[in-house]
Structures are given as structure tokens and as C-alpha cells.
Amino acid sequence: MKDILRDIGIISRSLDSISNIEFKEISLTKGQFVYLVRICENPGIIQEKLAEMLRIDRTTASRAINKLEKNELIFKKNHHQSKKSKMLFPTKKGEELYPFIIRENNHSNSVALKGFTEEEINDLTRALDRVKNNISEDWLSVKKGNKRQY
Structure with a gap:
């Protein structure tokens, strides 16, 4: 990975x-x-x-x-x-x-974003938004006192 x-x-x-x-x-x-x-x-x-x-x-x-x-x-x-x-x-x-x-x-x-096409920028934006949402959920869980499972 x-x-x-x-x-x-x-x-x-x-x-x-x-x-x-x-x-x-x-x-x-x-x-x-x-x-x-x-x-x-x-x-x-x-x-x-x-x-x-x-x-x-x-x-x-x-x-x-x-x-x-x-x-x-x-x-x-x-x-x-x-x-x-x-x-x-x-x-x-x-x-x-x-x-x-x-x-x-x-x-x-x-x-x-220099050299990126509009499509690549849109793809990157969507992908980073997903990463942000995944991490945000994890952040909220840990802030509430939950332990992460490794």
C-alpha cells in the first residue's frame, strides 16, 4: 500500500x-x-x-x-x-x-496543480475529499475516547 x-x-x-x-x-x-x-x-x-x-x-x-x-x-x-x-x-x-x-x-x-488537467484536478479533489472524510470520522471517534484498532 x-x-x-x-x-x-x-x-x-x-x-x-x-x-x-x-x-x-x-x-x-x-x-x-x-x-x-x-x-x-x-x-x-x-x-x-x-x-x-x-x-x-x-x-x-x-x-x-x-x-x-x-x-x-x-x-x-x-x-x-x-x-x-x-x-x-x-x-x-x-x-x-x-x-x-x-x-x-x-x-x-x-x-x-501546475500541469494538471481539469479532469485530474476533479479526480484529485474527489479523492482528497474521501481521504479527509475517512480521517475526520477517525478523528471524531478518537476524540470521543474510542481506541483505534490497528
Whole structure:
């Protein structure tokens, strides 16, 4: 069986490294841009839902969110139904960074898909979606305390 997860890991680490360099000038550190993009695209999202969406544990998400808030890229607001839950919104400064981040993402997609036909891109998209869904199911199961069977 081909070990695709090693290749996916290499792709992920390469893109993280590029992003860290590219986003240094706008004071976004490792991985924070992912949170900012999702908050811009889903204003009012609660922290727990964001962590679930990104498949990140709550503690990691909390640290990144607090840094974004400290850098005045997002702000928190009490949820109208639960004072415990905080809704997350981008600030004007955060919204201004969104197009720059999306432009970088689009460029990375173009580089990654260079030389692919439209059919190959569609096939790859479908295949990766299946991989993501399989892993997501496994992630949810483990997060609920279940053990994986090796």
C-alpha cells in the first residue's frame, strides 16, 4: 500500500513553512492565518465549533485565538444564549488581511496543480475529499475516547 500520508505531510509542512515566511510581514505566526480565514468566512463562529472545523484541540485553538485577539485581528463577544461561549469576529485589521491570505492560498493552489488537467484536478479533489472524510470520522471517534484498532 502506498503511504500517501507521508506525501501529504511533506506538502503540509512545505506550505506551513512558506506561509510562515510570507505572513511574517503581516505578523501572523505559525498557523494563525487558518483561524483568521475561518473567522472571516464565518463571523460569529464560536471557539469550540472553530476548533472542530479545523480538527484542532481546544487548548491549541485557544492559544491561537488569544494571539489573534492580542494582535487586534479578531475580537470576542459573549454568545447570546451562553455566557460561557464566545463568538469570534474579525476586526477591520483582520478583514484587511483576508484578501492577502486568500491570494497566497490561490497562488499555492496554482503551483500545486501546475500541469494538471481539469479532469485530474476533479479526480484529485474527489479523492482528497474521501481521504479527509475517512480521517475526520477517525478523528471524531478518537476524540470521543474510542481506541483505534490497528
